[in-house]
Amino acid sequence: MTQPSDKALVPFVSVDNMMRLIHHVGIEPMLRDLADYIEADFKRWELFDKTPRVASHSDVGVIELMPTSDGEAYGFKYVNGHPKNTSEGLQTVTAFGLLADVYTGYPVLLTEMTILTALRTAATSAMVAKHLAPKDARTMAMIGNGAQSEFQTLAMKAICGIEAVRLFDIDRAASEKCARNLAGLGVDVTLCQTPEQAIEGAQILTTCTADKQCATILTDNMVGSGVHINAIGGDCPGKTELAPGILSRSDVFVEYPPQTRIEGEIQQMPEDFPVTELWEVILGRKPGRTSARQITLFDSVGFAIEDFSALRYMRDRIKGTTFFEDLDMLADPDDPRDLFGMLLRAQP
Numbered sequence: 001m002t003q004p005s006d007k008a009l010v011p012f013v014s015v016d017n018m019m020r021l022i023h024h025v026g027i028e029p030m031l032r033d034l035a036d037y038i039e040a041d042f043k044r045w046e047l048f049d050k051t052p053r054v055a056s057h058s059d060v061g062v063i064e065l066m067p068t069s070d071g072e073a074y075g076f077k078y079v080n081g082h083p084k085n086t087s088e089g090l091q092t093v094t095a096f097g098l099l100a101d102v103y104t105g106y107p108v109l110l111t112e113m114t115i116l117t118a119l120r121t122a123a124t125s126a127m128v129a130k131h132l133a134p135k136d137a138r139t140m141a142m143i144g145n146g147a148q149s150e151f152q153t154l155a156m157k158a159i160c161g162i163e164a165v166r167l168f169d170i171d172r173a174a175s176e177k178c179a180r181n182l183a184g185l186g187v188d189v190t191l192c193q194t195p196e197q198a199i200e201g202a203q204i205l206t207t208c209t210a211d212k213q214c215a216t217i218l219t220d221n222m223v224g225s226g227v228h229i230n231a232i233g234g235d236c237p238g239k240t241e242l243a244p245g246i247l248s249r250s251d252v253f254v255e256y257p258p259q260t261r262i263e264g265e266i267q268q269m270p271e272d273f274p275v276t277e278l279w280e281v282i283l284g285r286k287p288g289r290t291s292a293r294q295i296t297l298f299d300s301v302g303f304a305i306e307d308f309s310a311l312r313y314m315r316d317r318i319k320g321t322t323f324f325e326d327l328d329m330l331a332d333p334d335d336p337r338d339l340f341g342m343l344l345r346a347q348p
């Protein structure tokens with residue numbers, strides 16, 4: 001029996017290898033690298049295939065597929081969102097993803113993406129805040145202190161120079177966990193009793209809660225002028241975090257309007273509510289922050305191109321390393337038309 005071609009073996013990054021790689025690179029350097037890859041792909045936004053993600057909703061959550069292609073590589077992520085999961089000892093969000101070669105259609109990478117999603121979401125938030133937040137922002141309010149929260153904080157530190165974070169969660173144990181995890185990582189952490197207390201003196205307000213309903217994490221009167229809001233948790237139909245009055249007073253920046261109008265904070269607004277696409281700001285075609293009093297709002301839902309960037313980074317980064325294993329994933333007979341013969345020859 002001859003061996004399968006090298007294309008039959010697909011590099012696979014397990015959770016264990018992902019964690020080893022992150023510690024090898026360093027969390028903050030990796031967040032910076034990912035932000036660079038994501039920013040580079042926002043600059044080539046127009047050449048990507050774009051479609052709102054394909055969502056399958058149930059009473060308890062959502063399962064989504066997020067595909068895109070730049071014409072040379074094709075990528076997709078499988079991701080779920082189940083706010084009730086943590087009460088059952090499971091995570092709200094889990095994910096894995098695949099990158100393929102458009103020329104052959106053969107996959108070239110399969111990877112865990114639960115941790116990678118937390119990194120890419122945080123890297124995207126910070127890359128966007130770099131363009132929109134007040135340049136002297138040093139304090140962030142972090143409302144919702146679950147799985148994403150430490151990643152969000154460290155990305156804002158590494159990329160925007162945030163020095164202090166003010167934590168609030170309806171579950172005090174989540175804030176205490178976040179504070180414990182951030183101890184010694186170079187951020188000044190304050191635990192707060194209320195969301196109002198958390199936003200005191202903060203120039204960046206991050207909302208990252210999970211609830212399967214339209215919640216009001218920030219009310220209109222809580223948000224003063226001159227801040228940047230990084231709204232992460234409103235990312236599904238019927239799942240928002242901000243009072244509509246805040247949206248009316250803000251300049252709203254989005255990833256891909258057809259998806260954000262379905263899933264983001266702006267689902268609360270009329271269909272023609274004005275938004276600016278981030279790629280145009282990043283390319284310098286549209287203004288970002290234009291005044292110190294302006295409220296800028298990143299209505300983040302998470303778009304496929306950010307996952308594509310993360311997959312592209314992983315493909316490049318694991319080359320020549322031991323942070324992956326070869327997965328026998330593609331049937332690859334010597335005679336391409338003799339798939340059945342290959343099966344027969346494998347009979348024990």
Ligand SMILES: NC(=O)c1ccc[n+]([C@@H]2O[C@H](COP(=O)([O-])OP(=O)(O)OC[C@H]3O[C@@H](n4cnc5c(N)ncnc54)[C@H](O)[C@@H]3O)[C@@H](O)[C@H]2O)c1
Nearest residue numbers: 092121144146147148169170174208209210233300301302
């Ligand atoms: N925009 C994106 O790209 C993106 C990516 C990943 C996750 N998300 C979303 O981010 C959210 C957080 O994800 P996670 O993995 O950290 O979830 P998680 O379940 O681990 O944490 C959510 C936290 O929010 C807290 N919370 C719920 N309601 C609250 C309230 N009213 N006030 C304050 N805190 C409250 C919970 O107690 C919990 O600690 C989810 O809604 C998820 O869908 C968005």
